[in-house]
Amino acid sequence: MLRKNFQPKSESRYFKAIRRKRPWLLRRGVVLQHDNVTPHSANLTQQWLQRYGWEILPHPAHSPDLAPSDFHLFGPLKRHLGGMAFETEDDFISELRNWFDNLDVDFFRAADVELDKMLQVLALPPMFTTLRIDLNIIDAVDAIHQISMCLKKQCIDTGLDTFEIFQHSNYEDCLILKNRGPIPVGKVEKEVIVDVACGMAVLRGAHVFQQGIMGAPASLAKGDTVSVFADLDKKCLKGLISKYQGTKLHVGNGTSQVSRSEIFGSNKTNQRGIGILMTNPVYEAPSLSEMSFPWLVPQNLPSIACVHALDPQPGETVLDMCAAPGGKTSHIAALMSYKGKIVAMEKSNQRAKKLEQLCIQNVQVYAFDSTLALTQDNAAGQKAGPPFLPASFDRVLVDAPCSALGQRPCHVNRISVNQLHSFPVIQHKLLLVAAELLKPGGILVYSTCTITLEENEQQVARFLAKRPDMKLVNPHTKLGNDGLGGCDLSDTHRTLVQRFDPSVVMCNLDSHSRDLHNVDTIGFFIAKFVKVDCKENT
Structure with missing residues (x-):
């Protein structure tokens, strides 16, 4: 960006020192703040801008690589300055000031919008389930037929509508199923608390297995309709009886396949079995645990x-x-x-x-x-x-x-x-x-x-x-x-x-x-x- 006789030598020495020491520091638990391209490059940029009179906001507290200052700000700046050469420091400062002066509020707001979209979508399950089949064992037509029969039985048991299934247009060994949701599901009186991993699996079509249940009411009996909640705080103690007061996410309703005593009591049964059959999930997707074909891999x-x-x-x-x-x-x-x-x-x-x-x-x-x-x-x-x-x-x-x-x-x-x-x-x-x-x-x-x-x-x-x-x-x-x-x-x-x-x-x-x-x-x-x-x- 700058001619050699203008490039600050201390900057390159600094970068080299950081690169050399970074693994050593990491092994000792010391992490250096940085923004993508080079360790501490964003901090160095900020130091230079502060020297020239710009007011710098502190780096956001969330993940550095998700920060608006990352590719959103420094990417366009890098592309704008690409190929330019400056004879003097004043020329460089003038170009920077012109670039920043021409940015409007919407430019900076867009970074937060993009981040917000990403955070929103990461909290949602994909609306498609993908399955990989082994074409050495079965062809796609036969695989679709057998999976469809399995899905038909599954939907009869849960009361859900059947799922559309089709072959991927680029990969012959990939089958696609269309999920549904979100679906408004009302809460019922009896609540079952599951761990986060179980709750996220339910959002992708799983039933609740007994080992994932953290809390259930004392009166829980086989056949009861319950609302299932995921414990987002990870603070629910195993065996909780009262309603959980922490942060929780409603993932749907289902029918209990066991009583509380079978889950937590002295007569508890095989913990690998289904504890709650999800009959009214917020997101409807096929239960993959029931598809035990040797040629099928959910992926x-x-x-x-x-x-x-x-x-x-x-x-x-x-x-x-x-x-x-x-x-x-x-x-x-x-x-x-x-x-x-x-x-x-x-x-x-x-x-x-x-x-x-x-x-x-x-x-x-x-x-x-x-x-x-x-x-x-x-x-x-x-x-x-x-x-x-x-x-x-x-x-x-x-x-x-x-x-x-x-x-x-x-x-x-x-x-x-x-x-x-x-x-x-x-x-x-x-x-x-x-x-x-x-x-x-x-x-x-x-x-x-x-x-x-x-x-x-x-x-x-x-x-x-x-x-x-x-x-x-x-x-x-x-x-x-x-x-x-x-x-x-x-x-x-x-x-x-x-x-x-x-x-x-x-x-x-x-x-x-x-x-x-x-x-x-x-x-x-x-x-x-x-x-x-x-x-x-x-």
């Missing part, structure tokens, strides 16, 4: 799109670096027709054991930290499991640990700023290891289920800058939007990534459009890379 559409972007082929060697709970791993295996080799790594021993229990053909599961999966030792690399030598895999999936802020529905999120800032560090380490493990010409897919700029677009920009041999490429089938501005990704690169932004459904879209199922999803991000010769990527 969010962006997760299905993620593995299709990877496009694994039979006979290849594929690495899934963060594999649990196994939905994407099983999809990779199915697309490979169970021919070839899949290495699935998961840091948690417990989650790795659950992954092994899926017994997926041609999948080798290892409880291992994927950030340590690379070795230069030929002897160590000859072993069956990790760590592995460079260029060991044809394709690598990095479905990275993330802040998960795109999950829907979500009425409460207690993630701390410290936790929020820990994820980009891990994600970057995983990407660097993945690039080394990938063969030349191989495919790498990076994905998250979050909406923050730093974990998505900025993470991709940082990776491309670090690894010039990794080229961002088109996913062939693109369902998501382009990436956000206000980061270091070029406009061309932003068109190659996929950002699933559910806040789009808050706009004036045709609610009857069949393509709405590609938009009304969880928040998600996908980037696809190919490993090339550095000269080819210049």
